[in-house]
Amino acid sequence: MIRQLLVKKVTHLASIVLSISVISFMLVSVSPIDPVRAYIGADMLAISRAQKEKIEERWGINEPMHVRYVKWFTELLHGNLGHSFIFNQKVTKVISTRFATSLWLMAAAWVISGMLGFVMGIVSGVMHGTFVDKLIRFYAYMLASTPTFWMGMLLLICFSMWLGWTPICCATPPGILLENVTFGQRIYHLILPAATLSIIGIANITLHTRQKLIDVLQSDFILFAISQGETIWGATRHHGIRNIILPAITIQFASFSELFGGSLLAETVFAYPGLGQATVLAGLKSDVPLLLGIVLFSVFFVFTGNTIADLIYTLVDPRIKAGAPK
Amino acid sequence: MKTVIVTYKTILRNKRLTTILSIILCILVFAGLSIAGFTISEKGLRTDLEERNLSPDACHIFGTDWLGRDMLTRIVKGLNLSLKIGLIAAGISTMIAVMLGLCSALFGGMVDFVIIWMIDLFMSLPHLVFLVLISFAAGGGAKGVVIGVAVTHWPALARVIRAEVLQLMNTEYIQIASKLGQSNTGIMTHHLLPHIVPQFLVGMILLFPHAILHEAGLSFIGMGLSPHTPAIGIILSESMRHLSTGYWWLAVIPGACLLFMVKLFDILGENIRDWVNPKILRG
Amino acid sequence: MLSVHQLSVRFTSYETGLKKKETLVTSDLELAVEKGQVVAVAGSSGSGKSLLAHAILGILPGNARVSGEIMFKGTPVTPKRQIKIRGKEMALIPQSIGCLDPLMRIGKQITRAGILSGIEKNKVRVTNILRRYGLPDHTANMFPFQLSGGMARRVLLATATVGKADLIIADEPIHGLHEEVASDILSHLRELADQGKAILLITHDLSRSLLIADKVVVFYAGTTVEEASATAFSGEGKNLHHPYSRALWQALPQNGFFPVSGTQPVLDHLPEGCVFAPRCDKTKFICKIKRPPVMPTDGGFVRCFHA
Ligand SMILES: Nc1ncnc2c1ncn2[C@@H]1O[C@H](COP(=O)(O)OP(=O)(O)OP(=O)(O)O)[C@@H](O)[C@H]1O
Numbered sequence: 001m002i003r004q005l006l007v008k009k010v011t012h013l014a015s016i017v018l019s020i021s022v023i024s025f026m027l028v029s030v031s032p033i034d035p036v037r038a039y040i041g042a043d044m045l046a047i048s049r050a051q052k053e054k055i056e057e058r059w060g061i062n063e064p065m066h067v068r069y070v071k072w073f074t075e076l077l078h079g080n081l082g083h084s085f086i087f088n089q090k091v092t093k094v095i096s097t098r099f100a101t102s103l104w105l106m107a108a109a110w111v112i113s114g115m116l117g118f119v120m121g122i123v124s125g126v127m128h129g130t131f132v133d134k135l136i137r138f139y140a141y142m143l144a145s146t147p148t149f150w151m152g153m154l155l156l157i158c159f160s161m162w163l164g165w166t167p168i169c170c171a172t173p174p175g176i177l178l179e180n181v182t183f184g185q186r187i188y189h190l191i192l193p194a195a196t197l198s199i200i201g202i203a204n205i206t207l208h209t210r211q212k213l214i215d216v217l218q219s220d221f222i223l224f225a226i227s228q229g230e231t232i233w234g235a236t237r238h239h240g241i242r243n244i245i246l247p248a249i250t251i252q253f254a255s256f257s258e259l260f261g262g263s264l265l266a267e268t269v270f271a272y273p274g275l276g277q278a279t280v281l282a283g284l285k286s287d288v289p290l291l292l293g294i295v296l297f298s299v300f301f302v303f304t305g306n307t308i309a310d311l312i313y314t315l316v317d318p319r320i321k322a323g324a325p326k
Numbered sequence: 327m328k329t330v331i332v333t334y335k336t337i338l339r340n341k342r343l344t345t346i347l348s349i350i351l352c353i354l355v356f357a358g359l360s361i362a363g364f365t366i367s368e369k370g371l372r373t374d375l376e377e378r379n380l381s382p383d384a385c386h387i388f389g390t391d392w393l394g395r396d397m398l399t400r401i402v403k404g405l406n407l408s409l410k411i412g413l414i415a416a417g418i419s420t421m422i423a424v425m426l427g428l429c430s431a432l433f434g435g436m437v438d439f440v441i442i443w444m445i446d447l448f449m450s451l452p453h454l455v456f457l458v459l460i461s462f463a464a465g466g467g468a469k470g471v472v473i474g475v476a477v478t479h480w481p482a483l484a485r486v487i488r489a490e491v492l493q494l495m496n497t498e499y500i501q502i503a504s505k506l507g508q509s510n511t512g513i514m515t516h517h518l519l520p521h522i523v524p525q526f527l528v529g530m531i532l533l534f535p536h537a538i539l540h541e542a543g544l545s546f547i548g549m550g551l552s553p554h555t556p557a558i559g560i561i562l563s564e565s566m567r568h569l570s571t572g573y574w575w576l577a578v579i580p581g582a583c584l585l586f587m588v589k590l591f592d593i594l595g596e597n598i599r600d601w602v603n604p605k606i607l608r609g
Numbered sequence: 610m611l612s613v614h615q616l617s618v619r620f621t622s623y624e625t626g627l628k629k630k631e632t633l634v635t636s637d638l639e640l641a642v643e644k645g646q647v648v649a650v651a652g653s654s655g656s657g658k659s660l661l662a663h664a665i666l667g668i669l670p671g672n673a674r675v676s677g678e679i680m681f682k683g684t685p686v687t688p689k690r691q692i693k694i695r696g697k698e699m700a701l702i703p704q705s706i707g708c709l710d711p712l713m714r715i716g717k718q719i720t721r722a723g724i725l726s727g728i729e730k731n732k733v734r735v736t737n738i739l740r741r742y743g744l745p746d747h748t749a750n751m752f753p754f755q756l757s758g759g760m761a762r763r764v765l766l767a768t769a770t771v772g773k774a775d776l777i778i779a780d781e782p783i784h785g786l787h788e789e790v791a792s793d794i795l796s797h798l799r800e801l802a803d804q805g806k807a808i809l810l811i812t813h814d815l816s817r818s819l820l821i822a823d824k825v826v827v828f829y830a831g832t833t834v835e836e837a838s839a840t841a842f843s844g845e846g847k848n849l850h851h852p853y854s855r856a857l858w859q860a861l862p863q864n865g866f867f868p869v870s871g872t873q874p875v876l877d878h879l880p881e882g883c884v885f886a887p888r889c890d891k892t893k894f895i896c897k898i899k900r901p902p903v904m905p906t907d908g909g910f911v912r913c914f915h916a
Pocket residue numbers: 620622632634652653654655656657658659660661670704813876
């Protein structure tokens with residue numbers, strides 16, 4: 001069963017990657033932005049027409065779109081995503097180093113939002129109808145409407161400017177070689193961006209957990225546990241959490257898309273040199289190969305989250321696990 | 327016993343009253359905002375180097391920026407712009423959602439398959455990345471933002487509408503109506519539309535906050551509206567450069583106003599939903 | 610051990626149109642269980658048997674209101690005391706096998722019940738109790754969905770008896786079971802009573818419960834109509850005092866299968882007088898205007914004017 005599922009998933013992924021690659025290639029091709037002009041920037045006046053044409057020829061800009069696509073896609077199949085001119089590196093290299101940096105941030109935000117949201121959801125669910133519940137729900141709804149980047153700015157003003165507890169930017173202290181950066185320094189630079197990014201996820205997981213717990217607390221086995229002398233908190237601890245953790249984890253994995261999108265904003269605010277910032281730069285500076293590469297990578301990233309979310313029941317829930325042939 | 331019933335009814339009436347009151351209040355605020363946007367003098371947008379970096383006071387209640395522009399004017403203009411863009415984008419998105427959702431449910435088969443596949447496709451890419459891509463394709467600017475926000479917000483709502491229509495089609499009275507020989511268009515206009523129209527309305531209002539937040543986000547990172555437009559995203563992105571100077575009002579107030587407007591739309595949408603009461607999810 | 614006096618349960622609910630409504634679901638229940646006794650509570654579906662169990666344990670839903678008196682070991686049962694004694698001094702065998710946590714292994718569930726009853730964690734003997742009820746040792750590692758109906762009932766029995774509860778309230782413990790398994794479980798209950806526990810056996814299966822019961826309390830439309838010793842259920846039921854008890858007895862297949870005509874009244878439209886009056890063949894005028902009081906009999910009590 002699991003193998004079948006995986007085969008289905010991989011076919012699905014292939015079809016998505018293929019279609020997204022076509023769509024995004026078409027999109028960047030119709031852009032009125034002149035890539036050569038974007039590349040050369042202010043020096044545009046300094047270069048001659050002939051020079052410009054030479055660059056265009058080297059980049060193959062004047063060939064028909066489908067020819068360029070086939071070329072690009074063939075290279076893609078060989079694992080080559082082209083060259084990023086803003087970083088002057090291969091796109092694959094840019095993505096891998098930048099993603100490594102972002103991974104710290106996204107993982108931290110993912111864990112924080114998951115745990116915090118889960119705990120708040122439980123408190124809210126057990127105490128539903130009370131003042132505490134109302135407070136938590138109000139908080140969650142507020143967070144859901146708060147612009148991520150603004151929240152980042154507020155945190156920056158508060159903790160970096162006023163209190164001076166946290167650094168103003170970046171992933172590492174300036175002027176220190178990357179290999180000399182300590183784990184503590186990384187964490188220190190991670191706190192605010194991660195807090196900002198985690199805010200996106202908290203509302204969702206809180207409200208979901210709350211509702212699920214309220215449903216579970218109505219069930220017969222909770223009533224039976226109470227009849228055995230369990231308190232409501234005890235019943236939640238021993239039976240409630242067990243029955244809501246899997247859906248919560250599923251939700252959390254299915255949120256990779258928002259996580260990635262949020263990283264664009266959070267990394268911009270904190271000048272955090274991750275993949276999100278690279279996405280923004282690629283868009284702003286018209287680095288087409290990099291932009292296309294990141295688009296495909298983000299599809300893959302989102303897909304991974306969704307697949308794990310789909311598989312998790314099959315792999316973990318004893319009821320489904322036992323039903324599967326060995 | 328009697329008193330109990332009476333108090334309960336009063337509460338019930340009060341609930342309806344609060345719903346209607348909050349709807350009216352929200353609409354009033356939006357109307358006030360639009361009027362302010364039209365009438366507020368452009369003078370506040372002009373550079374005035376004598377009045378630079380003033381913190382909020384009686385004359386400039388939201389302070390002034392580093393060019394001496396009045397923040398209140400900029401924010402009112404910015405919110406109006408957001409309102410306009412949100413309206414266009416949410417309108418288009420909702421239209422697409424309703425059309426595709428309806429087609430998917432009514433035609434089924436291949437059409438359904440293709441539409442579901444499209445929904446899938448749109449959801450496979452992070453929203454903001456998609457927006458960057460589209461904005462890039464459109465060459466940036468307001469056009470890019472509107473197109474981007476309009477064509478990426480429909481999938482969730484389309485899914486809801488598809489499910490809703492499918493469920494409606496399976497209800498007995500529509501089955502009977504079609505057995506009795508009522509034409510498809512007759513069923514459409516008599517049975518489906520009355521359900522879909524409130525969905526459309528509520529769906530659109532609830533899309534607003536998303537549209538506005540994405541517009542602001544996109545402008546903030548520099549892929550959206552051009553730097554000269556008085557938009558909240560632009561204002562905040564500019565104030566990023568002045569964070570270290572201690573001019574907190576440049577960052578705090580515009581964001582708070584944006585949050586306020588988004589929240590207001592949420593409240594409006596939810597109250598209208600409670601009022602017309604269709605089962606609809608947040609887009 | 611346990612006595613229940615004039616116990617009534619009512620629910621407040623909101624009807625369509627949002628009118629507040631009170632439903633009296635059980636009224637004036639009378640009941641007593643002594644140490645070493647099995648008392649069967651017999652009545653048809655919906656007569657309020659489970660509610661009685663839940664009222665004793667204090668686990669009724671929030672919109673329920675209880676009035677009347679419950680005495681346990683000679684002291685009144687208050688909500689505060691219920692929290693203290695449930696699981697420790699009184700235990701429930703619930704009606705539904707959905708009462709087991711679907712995601713917790715059986716062994717752990719039994720251990721948890723043991724801990725809650727006041728036993729130290731490492732002194733809970735799961736294997737012992739499984740064996741006592743004829744369950745294989747590996748049952749401890751199973752999840753509820755892997756159990757057969759009979760096994761699940763035995764597990765529920767195990768969770769209730771792993772501690773030292775003196776009163777065990779068994780709500781339909783043999784419902785839907787084969788003859789063999791059912792009588793096995795019943796004999797375990799009898800054994801527990803013989804060891805000095807008090808058993809309240811809730812069932813609509815009168816004939817099976819008579820195999821082990823000392824006393825039978827007959828429920829009808831949310832009230833107790835008769836309490837009689839089990840021996841009264843014999844022959845043509847001449848020793849039974851209430852027409853409904855007799856009808857119930859005669860409706861059993863071995864007694865000729867004479868069904869009672871008519872149906873139990875809906876709870877929110879109970880007759881003003883005797884609840885059984887619409888179906889009783891001895892109805893007199895007074896039955897229709899007045900609730901019959903509890904009257905003592907040789908083996909218990911009866912609620913009928915013409916007993
Ligand atoms: N939460 C509730 N709100 C309102 N009425 C209720 C509620 N719970 C139970 N009732 C009503 O109380 C009555 C008695 O229910 P109870 O579960 O005690 O029946 P029972 O005798 O155990 O029946 P069975 O043999 O089917 O288990 C039923 O008519 C039921 O509809």
